[in-house]
Amino acid sequence: MITQPFKQAVNQKDLDRVKIMLRNSLSNDLTFQSFQEMLTYALNQFPNLIEPHDGTEFPTASVWTKTYASEVRDDLMDNFSAERIAHIKEVHEHVYAKERHEQLNPTAATTNETKRTTLSVNVVSLITTLGVAVASVLVGVLMDLSIVTLATTAVVASIVVGGVTYYLVKKSK
Numbered sequence: 403m404i405t406q407p408f409k410q411a412v413n414q415k416d417l418d419r420v421k422i423m424l425r426n427s428l429s430n431d432l433t434f435q436s437f438q439e440m441l442t443y444a445l446n447q448f449p450n451l452i453e454p455h456d457g458t459e460f461p462t463a464s465v466w467t468k469t470y471a472s473e474v475r476d477d478l479m480d481n482f483s484a485e486r487i488a489h490i491k492e493v494h495e496h497v498y499a500k501e502r503h504e505q506l507n508p509t510a511a512t513t514n515e516t517k518r519t520t521l522s523v524n525v526v527s528l529i530t531t532l533g534v535a536v537a538s539v540l541v542g543v544l545m546d547l548s549i550v551t552l553a554t555t556a557v558v559a560s561i562v563v564g565g566v567t568y569y570l571v572k573k574s575k
Contacts, residue, residue, distance in 0.1 A: 432502040455483035471497045
């Protein structure tokens with residue numbers, strides 16, 4: 403997505419700012435869609451934006467880490483070459499594979515998070531309800547209450563605590 407500040411930097415012919423904004427887009431959008439859109443827009447004003455490659459040879463994937471990815475993005479400021487851009491894309495696809503997949507498929511990430519949240523709420527509610535039920539039974543036995551009073555107390559207490567737990571978990575999101 404081309405932002406207004408990026409358009410202003412291009413219109414003001416501020417090459418350094420344009421490069422910085424392009425580099426930063428690589429960190430935020432691992433799909434490279436924003437970068438590509440911004441690059442195309444900038445090339446209209448800066449046809450020489452892409453520089454000849456400085457000859458740097460890039461290491462193999464065995465040394466690619468998030469730190470290396472950051473360093474390569476920073477190197478882009480010194481040599482804004484097509485080879486370096488292609489290398490950054492390869493590094494990002496390797497290092498940020500999971501994050502990139504989630505950006506490309508946002509519904510998959512949301513579905514997995516929803517499943518984990520639902521499971522957490524259910525487990526917390528179950529444990530709390532069982533704890534209250536056991537405590538109610540113990541209190542009932544110690545106070546020598548009838549089985550009907552004991553069962554009613556356990557059910558009411560479980561419902562109240564389960565409802566409170568559900569409310570607190572939902573509120574914390």
